[in-house]
Amino acid sequence: MDAAMLYALRDPAGVPSHPLVFLVLGVLTWALHIAAVQVMLGASVLTLFGALKIDRYWRRLAGAMLATAKVAVSVAIVLGVAPLLFVQVIYDPFWYTANVLSARWVIAFIVILIAGYIALYAFYYRNQNLAAQPTRGAWHLLISLALMLVVGWIMHVLSYQMLLPEQWMSWYAPNGRIDPSGQSLHGYSVARFAFFILLSVAVIAAWLFAYRRYLMARPDSDPGYLAWLLPLAQRLMLAGGLLAVASGAVWLATLPEKMAWFASSGWVWAGAAALLLASTLPRLLGQRLDRGLWGYLPFGVGAVALIVVGAAREALRFFTLFGAHGYNALDYKLNLDWYSTVLFFVTFAVLGGVVLSYLLTVAWKSGQSQGVYTPSPAITRLGNLSIGLLVLWIVQYFAIGFYVWAR
Numbered sequence: 001m002d003a004a005m006l007y008a009l010r011d012p013a014g015v016p017s018h019p020l021v022f023l024v025l026g027v028l029t030w031a032l033h034i035a036a037v038q039v040m041l042g043a044s045v046l047t048l049f050g051a052l053k054i055d056r057y058w059r060r061l062a063g064a065m066l067a068t069a070k071v072a073v074s075v076a077i078v079l080g081v082a083p084l085l086f087v088q089v090i091y092d093p094f095w096y097t098a099n100v101l102s103a104r105w106v107i108a109f110i111v112i113l114i115a116g117y118i119a120l121y122a123f124y125y126r127n128q129n130l131a132a133q134p135t136r137g138a139w140h141l142l143i144s145l146a147l148m149l150v151v152g153w154i155m156h157v158l159s160y161q162m163l164l165p166e167q168w169m170s171w172y173a174p175n176g177r178i179d180p181s182g183q184s185l186h187g188y189s190v191a192r193f194a195f196f197i198l199l200s201v202a203v204i205a206a207w208l209f210a211y212r213r214y215l216m217a218r219p220d221s222d223p224g225y226l227a228w229l230l231p232l233a234q235r236l237m238l239a240g241g242l243l244a245v246a247s248g249a250v251w252l253a254t255l256p257e258k259m260a261w262f263a264s265s266g267w268v269w270a271g272a273a274a275l276l277l278a279s280t281l282p283r284l285l286g287q288r289l290d291r292g293l294w295g296y297l298p299f300g301v302g303a304v305a306l307i308v309v310g311a312a313r314e315a316l317r318f319f320t321l322f323g324a325h326g327y328n329a330l331d332y333k334l335n336l337d338w339y340s341t342v343l344f345f346v347t348f349a350v351l352g353g354v355v356l357s358y359l360l361t362v363a364w365k366s367g368q369s370q371g372v373y374t375p376s377p378a379i380t381r382l383g384n385l386s387i388g389l390l391v392l393w394i395v396q397y398f399a400i401g402f403y404v405w406a407r
């Protein structure tokens with residue numbers, strides 16, 4: 001596939017803001033997406049583990065992790081849409097071709113995701129108090145986990161197929177006979193997928209440190225449970241670090257020839273250093289984990305490490321497509337649209353900032369108070385402001401739409 005053909009597949013309308021904006025936002029939002037995916041997977045596995053035990057601390061943890069998994073799956077889905085939008089803007093020749101080649105799986109993706117989501121809620125519906133009641137129907141959770149992994153596998157294949165334009169024709173027309181069915185998943189790397197999935201172990205460990213610190217601030221915190229959580233989180237962090245190193249090494253050792261440069265690049269060293277720091281941080285912090293905001297630091301540093309890993313993943317894509325196929329994602333035709341650019345950033349910063357601050361404050365405070373939580377007047381004002389801003393956003397959206405339509 002030569003560069004001219006790839007460029008011909010671009011949208012002639014161009015992009016509404018500088019391509020670098022889409023590239024950077026793609027990396028940032030993908031890192032958030034994968035963080036939520038990893039919390040969801042890690043929390044689901046811990047739930048399954050705990051639900052099969054009789055130990056009261058394990059059962060208590062299972063209840064808490066089920067609540068985490070339920071929220072994390074929604075966050076993962078919402079935060080999956082953002083990189084989906086960015087990748088299809090600057091890499092459209094690759095993304096759409098990869099999708100069309102496996103079209104049935106792209107459509108099945110949604111159905112499988114819905115089934116996985118329902119299975120998780122079916123488990124929750126039957127086990128609303130895991131800490132106090134025996135487990136009913138653990139297989140619901142097992143099915144949910146399996147389906148979520150299939151969903152992730154489909155996303156992996158699409159991300160991977162886009163890197164292999166030289167194979168597209170042989171997938172589309174094997175032995176010269178066209179197969180337009182889109183029924184196969186053609187290109188994949190088990191080691192790459194394993195790396196992103198196994199990182200869940202370290203991510204859920206970092207989450208457990210934060211969960212433990214959060215519980216400490218509650219008036220009814222249970223010292224026995226907190227003491228039990230600490231070595232569990234530490235063991236998971238160690239295991240997670242080792243699994244990430246092992247699967248990452250296999251991935252790098254099995255890179256196809258045109259991507260081999262990546263294995264010895266500074267990107268890999270930066271990613272490895274960030275992951276190493278994140279996984280050793282809890283040991284370095286020691287007793288400080290129980291004081292102030294230190295207990296939340298492993299998760300914060302873990303999130304930054306995921307951004308570095310996301311940047312390395314993006315570098316692999318950008319430079320492979322540029323170096324081996326002559327495609328420069330940053331020379332996309334620019335057709336600047338100030339309204340949509342400003343609207344995006346204002347929505348993100350102002351609306352996102354205010355509404356998220358309100359929701360997170362209420363969730364945080366209600367979790368740390370006993371009995372019925374009543375928000376303070378300042379928090380209530382923040383809630384009213386959130387609703388006001390949402391209404392204003394919807395009004396301006398339709399007003400501009402009607403104005404453009406009527407002109």
Ligand code: HEM
Nearest residue numbers: 037076077080081083084087148149151152155156159196
């Ligand atoms: C809930 C289960 C999900 C799992 C386990 C999962 C897992 C993953 C993994 C492992 C990757 C990296 C693949 C690779 O680079 O090899 C990925 C990428 C991606 N995921 Fe998800 N994902 C899930 C759901 C979703 C959903 C619901 C969406 C969209 C609505 C989504 C959108 C994306 C996109 C767009 C990418 C690629 C981004 C890029 O290449 O820039 N994912 N996902």
